[in-house]
Amino acid sequence: MAFDRSDPRAVRLAARSGAFGGVTAGLAAGYVQGNVCILPRAFADDFRRYCERNPKPCPLIGESAPGDPRLPELGADLDIRSDVPRYRVFRDGVLKDEVSDIRDLWTKDMVAFAIGCSFSFEEALIAEGVPLRYVAEGKNVAMYLTNIETEPSGRFRGPMAVSMRPLTPANAELAVQITSRYPKAHGAPVHIGDPRAIGIADLDRPFAGDRIAVRADELPVFWACGITPQAAVLAAKPPICITHAPGHMLVTDRKNSEFAVP
Numbered sequence: 001m002a003f004d005r006s007d008p009r010a011v012r013l014a015a016r017s018g019a020f021g022g023v024t025a026g027l028a029a030g031y032v033q034g035n036v037c038i039l040p041r042a043f044a045d046d047f048r049r050y051c052e053r054n055p056k057p058c059p060l061i062g063e064s065a066p067g068d069p070r071l072p073e074l075g076a077d078l079d080i081r082s083d084v085p086r087y088r089v090f091r092d093g094v095l096k097d098e099v100s101d102i103r104d105l106w107t108k109d110m111v112a113f114a115i116g117c118s119f120s121f122e123e124a125l126i127a128e129g130v131p132l133r134y135v136a137e138g139k140n141v142a143m144y145l146t147n148i149e150t151e152p153s154g155r156f157r158g159p160m161a162v163s164m165r166p167l168t169p170a171n172a173e174l175a176v177q178i179t180s181r182y183p184k185a186h187g188a189p190v191h192i193g194d195p196r197a198i199g200i201a202d203l204d205r206p207f208a209g210d211r212i213a214v215r216a217d218e219l220p221v222f223w224a225c226g227i228t229p230q231a232a233v234l235a236a237k238p239p240i241c242i243t244h245a246p247g248h249m250l251v252t253d254r255k256n257s258e259f260a261v262p
Contacts, residue, residue, distance in 0.1 A: 011251045012075065012083040021085045021100050023140045023247040029123050032185075032256055033249035034061055034074070034114035035226030036084055037233075038102075038242040041066045044111040046154030050232060051115065053151040057160050057228035059116040059184045061252075061259075067108035074252040080112040086245035088230070093237035102242055110242075115226045117249050118163055120185035120256050124178050130171045139210040140247035141165065143225050147199025148190070150228060155236035161207065162190060162198070162222040166214040172221050179223065184259040191222040198222065208246035 003019065004010040008028040014020035024033055039047055044066070051058035062071045069081045081103045089097040089105065099105075118141070122132055134141055141163045148160040167175055172192055180188040191198045203220060204211055208227060214220050233241045244250065 008251045008253050009075070009077070012078060015085045015100075016079065016082040018100060021248070024085065024249040024251055025119050025122070025141065025247065026135045028251045030256055032061065032074075032252045032254040032259060033117040033119040034252060035117050035229070036080065036112065036114060036242075036244040036250050037229045038080065038110050038112045039238055040240065041109050041111055043155070043236065043238045046156055046236075047113065047229070050150070050153035050156040050229075051113070053153055054228070055183070056186060056190060057150065057224035057226065059186065060113060061116050061184055062114035064112040066111050069106060069112065071112065071114060074114060074250070074254055076253065078252070080250070081106045084244050084248060084250050086248040088243045088245050090233050090238075090241040090243070092239060093234045098245055105240070105242065114250055114252070115229065116184040116186060116259070117226050118186050118223050119249060120259070121179045121182040123256060124182070125175055128174060128178055130167065130175055130178070132165060134165070134210065134212050139212065141209050142203070142206040142212045143208040143227055143246055144195070144200045145207045145231060150232065156232040157235050158228075158231040160190070161225040161228040161231055163209070163225040164203065164212065164220050164222050166212060166218040167221050168218055172219050175221060181260045181262070182256070183261065185256075186224045186226070189221050189223050193219055195220055195222070
């Protein structure tokens with residue numbers, strides 16, 4: 001089914017109908033995209049505090065009421081059970097499945113969290129002439145686990161995840177300036193240069209996403225990443241946790257400009 005890839009509601013409806021199950025990078029330019037983490041109510045308070053204590057990797061942009069699949073502050077008709085192109089299902093901290101719809105898994109006990117995503121600042125980078133090769137090639141961004149520990153909250157703890165974009169030194173400097181204006185989309189990079197300094201041994205082996213080559217005239221630039229909660233889930237071991245699959249984001253009706261700071 002063809003759909004308007006510039007319209008956030010059309011992207012959600014295509015995911016809801018099963019017509020679209022792909023990566024959302026480059027879709028609905030100008031609109032906020034979000035990482036998703038859905039937990040039993042008993043884990044919700046600890047997870048909220050985990051996000052508040054770790055705003056770089058986990059900037060909260062929305063939270064549902066228990067048992068309510070709607071997030072009206074992010075989209076009038078948004079249904080978190082069906083509007084993400086692909087979900088991951090964890091049980092007791094172990095990844096068990098990837099599915100395109102979770103209506104059969106949803107219970108009145110569940111709370112959904114939406115977390116800002118670096119895809120949201122990409123429009124600003126491209127507008128300023130900063131090329132993003134993985135977008136042009138139709139790939140998913142490369143993601144890695146680091147040796148940077150997050151601040152724990154209850155059962156949630158673990159390493160920070162990062163996304164990596166290769167940029168020339170001049171574009172890396174420009175990217176720092178641009179992305180600093182988007183704290184709800186992870187803000188400025190957490191590291192530029194040698195990946196070993198943050199515990200990444202091999203850029204050719206990402207934890208998630210696609211391998212992206214770093215050319216001789218480029219530096220690897222690392223931003224905090226919203227798959228960090230997926231690592232924390234491994235430690236917390238809730239009986240069930242549902243997240244987005246990496247790169248398959250919730251596309252919202254909020255404008256990126258709403259979250260930008262001067």
